[in-house]
Amino acid sequence: MKEFIQKHKLFSFYTALMLVIVFIAIFAPWLAPGDAFTSDMSKALQAPSAQHWFGTDKLGRDVLSRIIYGTQLSLFMGVSIVVIMVSIGTISTTRVKKLLIRIRRSMVRHTFSTKMVRCSMAGTRKTATHTT
Numbered sequence: 637m638k639e640f641i642q643k644h645k646l647f648s649f650y651t652a653l654m655l656v657i658v659f660i661a662i663f664a665p666w667l668a669p670g671d672a673f674t675s676d677m678s679k680a681l682q683a684p685s686a687q688h689w690f691g692t693d694k695l696g697r698d699v700l701s702r703i704i705y706g707t708q709l710s711l712f713m714g715v716s717i718v719v720i721m722v723s724i725g726t727i728s729t730t731r732v733k734k735l736l737i738r739i740r741r742s743m744v745r746h747t748f749s750t751k752m753v754r755c756s757m758a759g760t761r762k763t764a765t766h767t768t
Contacts, residue, residue, distance in 0.1 A: 661707040670698035672705040 641648045660667060670688065675695035682692040690699035 657707055658711065660704055661711050664704045664708055668698075668701035668704045670701045672697060672701035 675697050676692075677696050679688075679692050679696035680694055682688055682696075684691045688698050688700070690703065693699055693702070
């Protein structure tokens with residue numbers, strides 16, 4: 637494992653980063669320092685402080701808490717889009733493959749029937765030319 641991490645440093649870094657983000661999303665209610673949804677107009681647009689590390693927004697909500705809770709929505713949307721697109725791609729690929737198989741079969745039938753007609757016509761020509 638240690639060799640793999642040393643060999644693939646970027647992969648290891650981004651995997652660890654993704655695990656941290658997933659951890660933050662799962663434990664957001666316990667990690668957030670304040671309530672991300674309750675507004676307090678008396679605390680609007682405060683600068684970063686010990687109580688609000690990233691400050692507050694126009695409605696007095698804690699920005700750090702909103703960022704932490706935002707990871708849940710971001711991960712949900714990212715995973716949902718990937719699942720939907722993979723499903724659409726799989727379904728459309730399957731349908732296109734079936735269509736191509738039908739086209740190929742019809743081309744083979746058409747080619748085979750055309751060759752049969754040509755062979756039969758060539759056979760009648762040959763018999764007609766040999767008899768005279």
